Structure formats: structure tokens, C-alpha cells
Amino acid sequence: MALVRDAVADVLRNTSLVPVAARSIVTTLPSSAGGEVGSLDVVAGHDLLRYLAVGLRVFSSAPQPALLEELHRCLTGGQGFKPANRVLTVTSDHHVVTAQETAHAMLRGLFKPTDCIRVVTAVSELARNIYLYAQTGEVRLTMAEEPDWSLLFQVVAQDRGPGIPNLDEILSGSYRSKTGLGKGLLGARTLLDGLDIKTGPGGTTIKGFKKSRPPDLSRNP
Amino acid sequence: MAPFETAPDHSPAPLMKLGHCLFVLVPGNLRDAAARELHDAVAARLAKEQGIRGLVIDVSALSIVDSYAARVLDETAHVARSFGSKTVLVGLHPEVAVTLVELGIDLTGLETALNLERALAKLKLRIVSEDGDGPGP
Numbered sequence: 162m163a164l165v166r167d168a169v170a171d172v173l174r175n176t177s178l179v180p181v182a183a184r185s186i187v188t189t190l191p192s193s194a195g196g197e198v199g200s201l202d203v204v205a206g207h208d209l210l211r212y213l214a215v216g217l218r219v220f221s222s223a224p225q226p227a228l229l230e231e232l233h234r235c236l237t238g239g240q241g242f243k244p245a246n247r248v249l250t251v252t253s254d255h256h257v258v259t260a261q262e263t264a265h266a267m268l269r270g271l272f273k274p275t276d277c278i279r280v281v282t283a284v285s286e287l288a289r290n291i292y293l294y295a296q297t298g299e300v301r302l303t304m305a306e307e308p309d310w311s312l313l314f315q316v317v318a319q320d321r322g323p324g325i326p327n328l329d330e331i332l333s334g335s336y337r338s339k340t341g342l343g344k345g346l347l348g349a350r351t352l353l354d355g356l357d358i359k360t361g362p363g364g365t366t367i368k369g370f371k372k373s374r375p376p377d378l379s380r381n382p
Numbered sequence: 383m384a385p386f387e388t389a390p391d392h393s394p395a396p397l398m399k400l401g402h403c404l405f406v407l408v409p410g411n412l413r414d415a416a417a418r419e420l421h422d423a424v425a426a427r428l429a430k431e432q433g434i435r436g437l438v439i440d441v442s443a444l445s446i447v448d449s450y451a452a453r454v455l456d457e458t459a460h461v462a463r464s465f466g467s468k469t470v471l472v473g474l475h476p477e478v479a480v481t482l483v484e485l486g487i488d489l490t491g492l493e494t495a496l497n498l499e500r501a502l503a504k505l506k507l508r509i510v511s512e513d514g515d516g517p518g519p
Contacts (some may be wrong), residue, residue: 191482199432254414261446262411278446278477285448289414334486344449 163313165201166194169213176228178221187309194211198235204271206236207310233310242306249300251291251318260288260300264316267304272373279352280314280371286345287318287367295322296366312373316353321364328360395420397427401437403507404428404467410443417447423457428465436505437462442473445465452487457492459491470494470501 166187173183187194191212193205213232217225218335247263249256264284268277285301291298298320306312328334331346346367350356353369360366398405406424409416428434439455441447447455447505459469471494482489 167416175400229518258411260411265445278475278481279484281446282448282481285446289448289450311482344486348449348487351484 163198164194165196165198165236166190168198169194169232172228172231172235182220185220185357186213189216190197201236202270206233209236210310230263237341242304242312242370244305244308245303247302249302250297251288251300251320252297253292254289256292257285257288259318260302261285264302267302271304272314272371276371276373280316283349283352283371284316287316290345291318291320291322294325295320298322298364307372313370314373315370317369318367319364323356324362324365326361328358332358395423397423399427399431399434401507402433402494403438403502403505404431404434404436405438405440408444410445412444412451414450417451421454421461423464425461428462428467428506434465434467436502436507437467437469438501438505439469439471440473440498441471441478442475444478445475447474447478447482449485450485452482452485452489456489456491468493468505470482470504472496472498472501 169190170183170187173186174180177236178182178186186344189212191209193201194209196205200216210229210233214229217228245267247267249260249263251257251260252372253370261281261284264281265277272280284302288300291300298318301317301319303315303317305313305315325331325346327336332350334347346358348369349369353371356367358365395407395409398407404424404427406420408420412420424437428437437459439458441455444451455471462469471489471491471492474494479494493504495504
């Protein structure tokens with residue numbers, strides 16, 4: 162059984178760090194470092210990486226990116242984050258709830274609670290727009306790790322409906338639909354980090370994304 | 383008024399009358415159709431019963447309130463007002479409240495309270511005690 166703590170110690174031993182410094186860094190690691198390699202979730206891994214960056218700064222010079230990258234590899238057991246991908250067909254209000262639940266399950270524990278609710282709400286708005294305006298379509302949800310170790314959640318809502326004729330009006334906030342859903346699209350844009358809308362008579366494709374904050378390596382934990 | 387309330391509510395949630403107050407527990411994972419039914423059931427109940435002065439909607443089971451759900455809640459409050467009842471939401475999750483503000487949703491027709499006790503205080507209602515302070519107009 163390889164412990165994260167031992168793996169970190171191994172990596173540090175093979176660097177230019179003074180042995181005392183390397184030992185101090187390992188000694189001051191939080192208890193979660195006692196877990197098995199690959200046992201930490203992404204959030205715990207990021208937290209630990211933050212401790213390591215601080216340790217490096219305290220006990221040696223500034224953090225070296227290459228070294229941190231290697232430490233990140235050993236924290237995650239070399240596997241990194243396992244990307245997730247879900248495709249949901251939307252044809253009724255029941256599928257809106259399914260989309261909410263699926264998105265929530267993917268985000269829980271990885272994003273801050275408030276961000277979770279923001280993103281799930283945005284997904285809900287996009288899914289509902291499909292069944293209300295295009296009757297049928299598909300929602301694709303993906304979660305992947307970025308090079309800066311943050312997580313990227315993406316939602317793609319696609320339909321072959323009639324398109325959104327008054328998109329500019331909706332996005333300017335001046336439109337109020339009978340169903341009150343003009344707010345949905347505008348709201349989804351506010352709740353996510355970015356929303357790209359392509360619409361025409363042949364259908365609508367909306368891509369949105371939200372990034373988790375990467376571990377801040379410059380601050381104390 | 384009938385001695386027993388036998389009429390089916392067709393409501394996805396129980397509607398409980400407590401003195402001058404109607405208490406609604408909104409179930410989690412609310413489908414659009416269910417939200418609509420809940421709205422209709424509350425309206426029907428308010429029309430049927432006299433003397434309900436306050437409507438308390440418990441939304442603590444809702445981890446998500448999007449624009450549609452918010453609009454149904456708002457409309458329910460409007461209906462309640464037309465029957466002379468004030469509406470108070472209880473148990474709104476803080477994350478949900480933040481999200482609603484960012485969605486640009488205006489819930490001015492609704493009051494919110496931290497718990498049932500404060501909701502009743504806002505409605506200036508109190509739980510009926512045994513000293514004969516009975517319900518009814």
C-alpha cells in the first residue's frame with residue numbers, strides 16, 4: 162500500500178531540496194496525506210497541493226511549477242481526474258428534473274455548494290427551454306480537468322426546434338415571454354462563466370461552461 | 383362546510399390547515415406539471431375554505447428553484463392575495479436565494495422567513511390554544 166505521504170517524500174527526495182527541508186515539508190502535511198495513493202478526491206488533492214506549495218515556499222525557495230506538477234501526479238496516483246460525460250434526452254418536464262439531478266451528482270463535492278446550485282439551475286433552464294420550445298432535444302454534460310488543475314464543467318443543449326427568433330431582445334433583458342422564460346436564458350448566462358448561443362431555423366445549440374477555482378498556490382492554506 | 387374534508391385535493395403535496403393558516407410542504411424534485419398542480423390545489427383550497435389569512439409554503443425540500451418554479455411560487459402568492467391571504471416562504475436554502483437574485487427573479491409578492499414560527503409571526507397568526515380561540519371567521 163503506497164501512501165500519498167511516502168510518494169510525496171519520494172518526489173521531494175529526488176529534487177535539489179535540502180533533505181531537512183524535504184522532511185519538514187512532509188512532516189507538516191495534513192493528515193489526509195496519510196491516505197492511499199489515488200484515494201484522494203480532486204478537492205482533497207488540490208488542498209494538499211496548496212499545502213505543498215506553501216511548504217516549498219517556507220522551507221526552500223519559490224514553488225517550482227515542474228515540481229508541483231510532479232507532486233500533483235503523485236497525489237492523484239498518476240490517473241488524474243476521471244472525466245465524466247452524460248448525455249440526456251429531453252422530451253418532457255420529467256427530463257428537466259433528471260437533468261437537474263444528473264448535473265448535481267456530477268458537481269457535488271467538486272464545486273462550491275453555491276456554484277453547484279448556480280450551475281444546476283442553469284442546466285435546468287436550458288433543459289426546460291428544449292422541451293417547451295423545441296419539444297425534443299438533448300443535453301450533454303461533461304466534467305474535465307484543466308491544465309491548471311481546475312475543473313471545467315460544460316453543458317451543451319441542442320435541439321432541432323424552430324430557433325430563437327428574438328435572441329438579441331432576450332439577451333438585452335427587455336423581453337418578457339408569456340411563459341416567463343425569457344429570464345431562463347439570460348439567467349443561465351449570468352449563472353455560468355460563459356454561454357455561447359447558436360440559433361437558426363434549423364435548431365439551437367447552446368454551450369455553457371463553469372470552471373471551479375484552481376487551487377490558489379500563492380496563499381497560505 | 384362539510385364535517386369531513388373528503389374531497390380529493392389532486393395535489394402533489396399535502397395542504398394542511400392550521401387555524402387561519404394554510405401550510406404547504408413542497409416536495410423535492412418538483413416537475414413543472416406538479417408545480418402547476420400545486421398552485422391549482424392551493425387556489426382551490428383557498429376558494430373553498432373561509433378565513434385563511436396566511437399561506438406558508440415550505441420550500442426546504444427544493445434544492446433547486448429555477449425561473450419556472452419561482453414564477454409558479456410568485457403566482458401562487460398572487461392568487462393567495464386575491465383571496466385575502468398573505469404568503470410567506472420558509473426554508474429557502476441560502477444557495478437558492480443567491481441564485482434567484484442572480485437569475486434576476488423578482489419575488490416581491492413573497493415574504494420569506496427562517497422558520498415556521500417566524501412565518502406565523504410575520505402573518506400575525508399564532509397556533510390556536512385550548513382556551514377556545516378557535517379558527518373560523
